[in-house]
Amino acid sequence: NQDGASNGLTAPNGPSQQRVIRQALASAGGIPASEVDAVEAHGTGTALGDPIEAQALLATYGQDRPGDRPLWLGSIKSNIGHTQGAAGVAGVIKMVLAMRRGVLPRTLHVAEPSPQIDWSAGEVRLLTEAQQWPVLDRPRRAGVSSFGISGTNAHVILEQAPPTDAPPAVAPPTDALPADVPPTDAFLVEGPSADGFLAGAPRADVPGSEVLPWVLSARTDEALRAQAGRVAAVAESGTAEAGDLAYALATGRALLDRRAVVVGDRENLVAAARTLSEGGIASGLLQGGIVFVFPGQGSQWLGMAVEL
Numbered sequence: 001n002q003d004g005a006s007n008g009l010t011a012p013n014g015p016s017q018q019r020v021i022r023q024a025l026a027s028a029g030g031i032p033a034s035e036v037d038a039v040e041a042h043g044t045g046t047a048l049g050d051p052i053e054a055q056a057l058l059a060t061y062g063q064d065r066p067g068d069r070p071l072w073l074g075s076i077k078s079n080i081g082h083t084q085g086a087a088g089v090a091g092v093i094k095m096v097l098a099m100r101r102g103v104l105p106r107t108l109h110v111a112e113p114s115p116q117i118d119w120s121a122g123e124v125r126l127l128t129e130a131q132q133w134p135v136l137d138r139p140r141r142a143g144v145s146s147f148g149i150s151g152t153n154a155h156v157i158l159e160q161a162p163p164t165d166a167p168p169a170v171a172p173p174t175d176a177l178p179a180d181v182p183p184t185d186a187f188l189v190e191g192p193s194a195d196g197f198l199a200g201a202p203r204a205d206v207p208g209s210e211v212l213p214w215v216l217s218a219r220t221d222e223a224l225r226a227q228a229g230r231v232a233a234v235a236e237s238g239t240a241e242a243g244d245l246a247y248a249l250a251t252g253r254a255l256l257d258r259r260a261v262v263v264g265d266r267e268n269l270v271a272a273a274r275t276l277s278e279g280g281i282a283s284g285l286l287q288g289g290i291v292f293v294f295p296g297q298g299s300q301w302l303g304m305a306v307e308l
Helices: 014-027 049-060 084-101 221-237 242-251 266-277
Strands: 038-040 071-074 124-126 141-147 153-159 212-218 258-264 285-288
Touching: 014 049, 014 141, 014 153, 038 084, 049 071, 049 124, 049 141, 084 141, 084 153, 212 221, 212 242, 212 266, 221 242, 221 258, 221 266, 258 266, 266 285
Parallel strands: 038 071, 038 141, 071 124
Antiparallel strands: 141 153, 212 258, 258 285
């Protein structure tokens, strides 16, 4: 929903948050609030927003539930900061993983509950320590909140999927393996090689014509160009499967400051890596530094994006 007229653009609206929670419960089939075990809060850690959000949760989820089964409250922002447009989906991912593992993760940096919140108004407890997810005669459930700066409020109810029987693992037929690879439970890349690629990595066995990301990194631009030349030579020689080489480049080397990636098949890699080694620019060759910034709130650093 949207909180409409309020006391400021950045000020949350408690009644609107209560309404969106009740709408989400109704949309989920009329689930009682007392049958939701935990809430992943928007929880930006501000003196204004957190008390308003907590009071809305106390007024909705905190009522009509036994004292030994409170609503558990946490926020992933204590781990990774405010991911802006991805904040809501970050909370969804966290709670899905928590459901799968049966553990409610603790929220970091919480010394004590805020005195600005009347915690006696309902059965809501902060996840100051990890908790085993309660085992009950119903599926696990959690709510996830995400609130926009302009007053847009979103709340979703997640429910544990029904149990299913895992299909039995099927070992690959030995006659499908290359002649020089012994049959094992996991395909392995032979090594280590003089080029420093990963030894003992799972084989990808991807055909050479498959489009793959080929990741390169080094400490300096000069070293990056030199590595590109070595990788081009290995790829052109055909001594390594395309999938093995891409896997080794992505997982078997340190991720250093200067980076590039070629997206394409083996032929694209050879051409682009050779061009990079000569200081040129090629189709499918991407170079850059910072890609994602998790800033918390506000400016990230002085002069950011001034060149734009």
